[in-house]
Amino acid sequence: MRGLFPGGNGGEGAGGGAGEGEAPRSDSAAPPDPSGVPSERGTGGRAADERATAAAEAGERSEADTISGSSAVAAAGPSSQEAPDAPQPPTHFACPVSMELMVDPVICSTGHTYDRRSIQTWLEQGHRTCPVTGTRLRHLELVPNFALRAAIQEWATAHDVRLKDREPCLFEGLKKLDLETSAQSEPAADFTHSVLQGHDEIVWAVEISGRYLFSASADKTIRVWDTELMRCVKVLEDHTRPVLSLAVAGRLLFSGSYDCTVRVWDLERLRCSKVLEGHTDAVRALAVANNRVFSGSYDNTLRVWDVETLQCLKQLKGHIGPVRTLVSQGGRMFSGSYDKTVKVWDVESLTLVASLEGHRDAVRALAAGNNYVCSGSDDTTVKVWDASTHQCLRTLEVHEDNVRVLAVDGNRLYSGSWDKVIGVWDLDTLQLIKVLHGHTEAVLALAVSRGHLVSGSYDTTVRFWDLSSLRCVRKIEGHEDAVRVLASAAADSGLVFSGSYDGTVGCFRCPE
Numbered sequence: 001m002r003g004l005f006p007g008g009n010g011g012e013g014a015g016g017g018a019g020e021g022e023a024p025r026s027d028s029a030a031p032p033d034p035s036g037v038p039s040e041r042g043t044g045g046r047a048a049d050e051r052a053t054a055a056a057e058a059g060e061r062s063e064a065d066t067i068s069g070s071s072a073v074a075a076a077g078p079s080s081q082e083a084p085d086a087p088q089p090p091t092h093f094a095c096p097v098s099m100e101l102m103v104d105p106v107i108c109s110t111g112h113t114y115d116r117r118s119i120q121t122w123l124e125q126g127h128r129t130c131p132v133t134g135t136r137l138r139h140l141e142l143v144p145n146f147a148l149r150a151a152i153q154e155w156a157t158a159h160d161v162r163l164k165d166r167e168p169c170l171f172e173g174l175k176k177l178d179l180e181t182s183a184q185s186e187p188a189a190d191f192t193h194s195v196l197q198g199h200d201e202i203v204w205a206v207e208i209s210g211r212y213l214f215s216a217s218a219d220k221t222i223r224v225w226d227t228e229l230m231r232c233v234k235v236l237e238d239h240t241r242p243v244l245s246l247a248v249a250g251r252l253l254f255s256g257s258y259d260c261t262v263r264v265w266d267l268e269r270l271r272c273s274k275v276l277e278g279h280t281d282a283v284r285a286l287a288v289a290n291n292r293v294f295s296g297s298y299d300n301t302l303r304v305w306d307v308e309t310l311q312c313l314k315q316l317k318g319h320i321g322p323v324r325t326l327v328s329q330g331g332r333m334f335s336g337s338y339d340k341t342v343k344v345w346d347v348e349s350l351t352l353v354a355s356l357e358g359h360r361d362a363v364r365a366l367a368a369g370n371n372y373v374c375s376g377s378d379d380t381t382v383k384v385w386d387a388s389t390h391q392c393l394r395t396l397e398v399h400e401d402n403v404r405v406l407a408v409d410g411n412r413l414y415s416g417s418w419d420k421v422i423g424v425w426d427l428d429t430l431q432l433i434k435v436l437h438g439h440t441e442a443v444l445a446l447a448v449s450r451g452h453l454v455s456g457s458y459d460t461t462v463r464f465w466d467l468s469s470l471r472c473v474r475k476i477e478g479h480e481d482a483v484r485v486l487a488s489a490a491a492d493s494g495l496v497f498s499g500s501y502d503g504t505v506g507c508f509r510c511p512e
Helices: 044-059 116-124 146-158
Strands: 105-107 113-115 193-196 203-209 212-217 222-226 231-236 243-249 252-257 262-266 271-276 283-289 292-297 302-306 312-316 323-329 332-337 342-346 352-356 363-369 372-377 382-386 392-396 403-409 412-417 422-426 431-436 443-449 452-457 462-466 472-476 483-488 495-500 505-509
Touching: 105 116, 105 146, 113 116, 203 483, 203 495, 212 243, 212 495, 243 292, 252 283, 252 292, 283 323, 283 332, 292 323, 292 332, 323 363, 323 372, 332 363, 363 403, 363 412, 372 403, 372 412, 382 412, 403 443, 412 443, 422 452, 443 495, 452 483, 462 505
Parallel strands: 203 243, 243 283, 443 483
Antiparallel strands: 105 113, 193 505, 203 212, 212 222, 222 231, 243 252, 252 262, 262 271, 283 292, 292 302, 302 312, 323 332, 332 342, 342 352, 363 372, 372 382, 382 392, 403 412, 412 422, 422 431, 443 452, 452 462, 462 472, 483 495, 495 505
């Protein structure tokens, strides 16, 4: 059956949806999809079973639950029991799943139109395919089919058929995201974790602003998640290669990609407002300082962009290897590189202030706090630098493999390594407090939230460590592949979000 406008059944998807039967986008330079989930296209038997199940479940509802008339009930399905003289709606007004007259038609990513209630039931049952074609859905966003809805309403009025009121839609009418004043809702008391499906490939970055979480993926998209509703409310699809980095500045979201660009997204309209060009290789890191956005690239340079004008203020040269990580502290921007150095840039004058040397291998991690800047390297060490004098205060040695991630909280530094352990350091004495054992593979991500250190690992688990006892108090196994990144929400919320190699986003609640 075909909808009444070009975004309807059989046509190309609205809101960035793929055409019917279109394969998911891939990129030869992108990492392979680690999820191992086979495509559901071509599995005709399975798709048929799913469609039959959904149709049977939808058929259990009475026709009167969808439409009713003052003197007669009109239905679209051939098996409906209407009076002989009841008006017959056009067949394309019927939902392909329930075979009933649609009240709230919406378009899924394949371009097919369904009644919202039927397709939401289908998705809530765990299906990720189009009921009509069996094609795997590239995303779960449902776009209202206003033209078809208007045509159905016009037909109903002309034939004296009263349509049931549409059920409230969680996202319809969401025209502005209040990222600064939205009140956060606490999850249910028994909530511990949830895993959100959506991305097709590795999640490289997560960023939080207010109640909204942004996730960047190798599938070239950025997803916007409402953390109160635990739903994806928008998919941003303008990048042409994997998205590697994110940063929020006011009401703008900046994203860096393998396509060599930084894209700027208006968070009120959730649309790309500008493409910042200039880098000649992947944009791996983004950081904000003094109303300026710094982008670090594999082209060995940094670029500085004015948040108001979105103009490039300067290209910063000094590294002789790819720029991997950025952190700001005390009016300075620090950049870590595969060239084994950390460069220090003045945020106002945009000049090179110092070059911190001493590491024997690539610098992959930076963290700042208490006027210290800490650098983690593939040489297995962590160096602590005075942010003002740029002197190395101490080299911290406990790891036996690459240091991949650092986190600072108050007077403590935490270091995660490929050697599967976490080092806990006192920044006042620069001494080791404890080594945390538990993960069975590399520690890739760290975050601190409400009295807990949270760690994500290649072993697919997320662990919570009590900051007082430094003991693991919870282990969660929600992901099916490595946990690549972590981000903590407001300190009092106790919520932590993860991005995984399996393409999922996790939401975790700290133990009480």
